[in-house]
Amino acid sequence: MERGKTMKLSIPEEELVGSGHLACQGCGATLCMRYALKALGQNTILDIPACCWSVIDGPFPHTSVKVPLFHTAFETAACVASGIRAGLDVLGRGETNVVAWAGDGGTFDIGIQALSGATERNDNIIYICYDNEAYMNTGIQRSSATPYGAWTTTTPVKHFKKMPKKDLVRIMAAHRIPYTATASVGYPEDFIAKVKKAKEIQGTTFLHIFSPCPPGWKSQPEKSIQLARLAVSTCYFPVYEIENGEKYTVNKVIKKPRPVKEFLEQQGRFRHLTEEQVNGIQKNVIVSYNELLKKAGLDLEVHVEIKK
Amino acid sequence: MKQVIMGNHALSYGAMLSRVQVIAAYPITPQTQVVELLSEMCADKTLDAEFIKVESEHSAMAACIGASAVGARTFTATSAQGLALMHEMIHWAVGARLPVVLGNINRAMGPPWTIWTDQNDSLSQRDTGCLQFYARSNQEVLDSVIQMFKVCEQILLPGMIILDAFALSHTSEVVDVPDQKLVDKYLPPFHPRYILDPKEPHTFGGLTGPDGYYELRYKIEEAIQRAKSLINETGKEFGELFGRAYGMVEKYKLDDAETVLIASSTIASTARIAIDELQNEGKSVGLLRVRVFRPFPAEEIRELLQSRKKVAVIDRNISFGHEGIFAQEIRSSLYNCKNKPPIWGYITGIGGRDVTVENIKDIVNDTIKSDKPSGDIIWKGVRL
Known part of the structure; x- marks a missing residue:
């Protein structure tokens, strides 16, 4: 079928992720790669530490991406990218995009030192973290990106995670990184625009992508996009960007947030939470969102009525 | 220049x-x-x-x-x-x-x-x-x-x-x-x-x-x-x-010496003086320096050590629970040889303790004097 002739596509048509990859049904991480590569194009090198994508890409000798890919150790996404960048620059191949592609464990936890180092040096790399909020590849263990209240195999129901999710974007902003943004696989146009923007910027850019995981979240595969969008419309995961660590822009301003309960109740990982605990999450989500709106200079304060 | x-x-x-x-x-x-x-x-x-x-x-x-x-x-x-x-x-x-x-x-x-x-x-x-x-x-x-x-x-x-x-x-x-x-x-x-x-x-x-x-x-x-x-x-x-050739090992006045001293790094430099002095004293000793440790020069070791009377190895390292690492590797390289010499494995110089010409001469003399090694490891210069 000649696509794009009868319908105007809102995202690039080029497909650099092939079928036959090994992802689970409804995997957000796979959509993440598909959209990111649409924005990046063929002239891209990926380095991937241990994460779901170490498996998704396929076992040797198979691969499901049409760009060069270097698998590397867990904590080295950013520094391997720095090395690739330096090598390309010295060899006169500076126009190639260098992308460090890691999950939340490899970014928020074990890889944060190398990420901070590369960002402080302002190495010309794009770092994309697909965040499924736990170590999904090793079997759903908690990471510092796991939110308050979530069940994981290392935070069992009787001892669910009590600490909030690490605010990595703020940490990146504190580095005065030229560009950092959040995006959701539920909004590909916004995500692709951000990758394209990152591509044009000289220096380090960091994208934090919200990426549903049906096996890890105990959610239905067909609900992944709905969840990725609900995370935004409930203000659980706002999509915004920060330039030079200072200029905040909220890309999707939610004037009337939907109750966070609608997002939580579709996921088995939150099933054990009491109403009071859910209300606590709701309160924190709104407080954080209003803080964000303030940082973005928006004269707006949102509310969600908590039903007793 | x-x-x-x-x-x-x-x-x-x-x-x-x-x-x-x-x-x-x-x-x-x-x-x-x-x-x-x-x-x-x-x-x-x-x-x-x-x-x-x-x-x-x-x-x-x-x-x-x-x-x-x-x-x-x-x-x-x-x-x-x-x-x-x-x-x-x-x-x-x-x-x-x-x-x-x-x-x-x-x-x-x-x-x-x-x-x-x-x-x-x-x-x-x-x-x-x-x-x-x-x-x-x-x-x-x-x-x-x-x-x-x-x-x-x-x-x-x-x-x-x-x-x-x-x-x-x-x-x-x-x-x-x-x-x-x-x-x-x-x-x-x-x-x-x-x-x-x-x-x-x-x-x-x-x-x-x-x-x-x-x-x-x-x-x-x-x-x-x-x-x-x-x-x-x-x-x-x-x-x-x-004008400077290099190999896996370096021989120093090795010829047909009865006792071979094996060392590496700067200890092997100091050992050259010790060997000079010992030879002047009429002793049949020579030096083999292991320059390359990986890959290990097993062939050279076998060729140069078979049929020697005694071998002394200096290790500035210790594999805790076993022995000096160079000694270990040399022993294993020789194990299947017919005419393998006994090996004295000395540990010295750990943590930068000075290893002098005198210390090295003492090690070689110790090897020449004794009939067999007193153990898998011979510690030199430990002050307890």
């Missing part, structure tokens, strides 16, 4: 003359001057390279790996804790078949904090597949960097040039810094067949099950075995061009 330089700067000059393209390093005593001089060279464009000032040794090796994977010649340097931190990525460089070259200034491992020399840091990398050359002079440090690139880029494995903390790293010696044109003649540019290139996309290091992994390891062993002849050939070629 002859210059008076310290061992650390010999590493820097070696890297410069090898025209390294990407350097990534993190400071650690006593390595610091290596990277300080390289930073200056990059800043004033004496060296056309990118220098990534990483935030850890782990990242230093990882950045070198990334750069090497796109086809750049890469270099780093470290010591002790830094090398231990790199360990995971040394395995990675080996598995990814990337010829990253690093300098390691032998420094004892903490705790307690120490900055003086012994070999436990580098020998802890024994089983990674990374080549190891132990230098006994600053000249050899410089020359070995150039030779290491030539060997490693043919077999696609990383390599480590090792020098003693302070005894070489901070000691100034006369070094003939070779002419760049001559080095260029010896060491061709690095053009690996497979690189990360969007025009020819490949995936490197993807999940491999028992059906494929085994053979990949076999190929690493095949490559490092090939390094043995390459080291001797490229060392000979080095001699033809620069």
Whole structure:
């Protein structure tokens, strides 16, 4: 079928992720790669530490991406990218995009030192973290990106995670990184625009992508996009960007947030939470969102009525 | 051109003359001057390279790996804790078949904090597949960097040039810094067949099950075995061009000596004086220096030690729970030989304790006098 002739596509048509990859049904991480590569194009090198994508890409000798890919150790996404960048620059191949592609464990936890180092040096790399909020590849263990209240195999129901999710974007902003943004696989146009923007910027850019995981979240595969969008419309995961660590822009301003309960109740990982605990999450989500709106200079304060 | 330089700067000059393209390093005593001089060279464009000032040794090796994977010649340097931190990525460089070259200034491992020399840091990398050359002079440090690139880029494995903390790293010696044109003649540019290139996309290091992994390891062993002849050939070629030949081992007045002393690094330099004096005293002794530890010169050891009366090995290291590591390797190389000599394994100089001509003579005399070794390990100079 000649696509794009009868319908105007809102995202690039080029497909650099092939079928036959090994992802689970409804995997957000796979959509993440598909959209990111649409924005990046063929002239891209990926380095991937241990994460779901170490498996998704396929076992040797198979691969499901049409760009060069270097698998590397867990904590080295950013520094391997720095090395690739330096090598390309010295060899006169500076126009190639260098992308460090890691999950939340490899970014928020074990890889944060190398990420901070590369960002402080302002190495010309794009770092994309697909965040499924736990170590999904090793079997759903908690990471510092796991939110308050979530069940994981290392935070069992009787001892669910009590600490909030690490605010990595703020940490990146504190580095005065030229560009950092959040995006959701539920909004590909916004995500692709951000990758394209990152591509044009000289220096380090960091994208934090919200990426549903049906096996890890105990959610239905067909609900992944709905969840990725609900995370935004409930203000659980706002999509915004920060330039030079200072200029905040909220890309999707939610004037009337939907109750966070609608997002939580579709996921088995939150099933054990009491109403009071859910209300606590709701309160924190709104407080954080209003803080964000303030940082973005928006004269707006949102509310969600908590039903007793 | 002859210059008076310290061992650390010999590493820097070696890297410069090898025209390294990407350097990534993190400071650690006593390595610091290596990277300080390289930073200056990059800043004033004496060296056309990118220098990534990483935030850890782990990242230093990882950045070198990334750069090497796109086809750049890469270099780093470290010591002790830094090398231990790199360990995971040394395995990675080996598995990814990337010829990253690093300098390691032998420094004892903490705790307690120490900055003086012994070999436990580098020998802890024994089983990674990374080549190891132990230098006994600053000249050899410089020359070995150039030779290491030539060997490693043919077999696609990383390599480590090792020098003693302070005894070489901070000691100034006369070094003939070779002419760049001559080095260029010896060491061709690095053009690996497979690189990360969007025009020819490949995936490197993807999940491999028992059906494929085994053979990949076999190929690493095949490559490092090939390094043995390459080291001797490229060392000979080095001699033809620069007047200084190198091999897997170095013989000193060995001839048909009844007792052979085996040492490495600067102890092997000091041992030359001890051997001179012992020979003057009429003793039948000679010195064999193990220059290359990985790959291990088992063939040379067998050829040169069979039918000798006694062998004394000096180890500035200890494999806790077993014995000195060079002694271990020499014993195992000889095990299947018919006429194997008894081996005295001495430990000395740990943590930078001075090893003098007298100490070495004492070790050799001890070996000559005793009928058999008093144990698997003979400790020398322990003060309890």
